[in-house]
Amino acid sequence: MFHNEKSTSLAPSNGTATTKSVVSTPRLDKPVTMQEVQDACKMWNLPMILSLKEAAEVIKIQPSTLKRKVSEGSFKGCVSRGKPLRFWSLRLIHQVMSQAG
Numbered sequence: 525m526f527h528n529e530k531s532t533s534l535a536p537s538n539g540t541a542t543t544k545s546v547v548s549t550p551r552l553d554k555p556v557t558m559q560e561v562q563d564a565c566k567m568w569n570l571p572m573i574l575s576l577k578e579a580a581e582v583i584k585i586q587p588s589t590l591k592r593k594v595s596e597g598s599f600k601g602c603v604s605r606g607k608p609l610r611f612w613s614l615r616l617i618h619q620v621m622s623q624a625g
Contacts (some may be wrong), residue, residue: 556621561614570613579611583620 570582580587594603602615 556618558614558618561618561621565613565617572613574611574613574616576609576611579609579613579616582613582617 571578574582576587576591580590583590590599591609593599594605594609599611599616599619602612602619604610
């Protein structure tokens with residue numbers, strides 16, 4: 525799972541207990557899974573289909589750079605070519621995160 529929160533109780537020396545939220549992160553030595561991507565998209569309320577501008581914002585690049593990469597053949601399984609360009613959010617994030625590292 526992409527985002528797990530666990531609550532742990534901490535008892536300081538003065539006797540009052542506090543609760544601290546601990547977020548576990550995915551293992552960095554393994555490729556990102558589609559389930560992790562789906563969980564992240566739900567958490568961020570991303571639509572299934574993104575415009576060029578939305579897709580560029582999600583993967584943190586300029587729209588012109590994304591458009592150029594599509595014309596060069598990148599993101600083939602993620603994009604509906606033509607006008608306007610449309611991107612499958614899950615596939616786009618999965619492809620970008622699978623190439624990261």
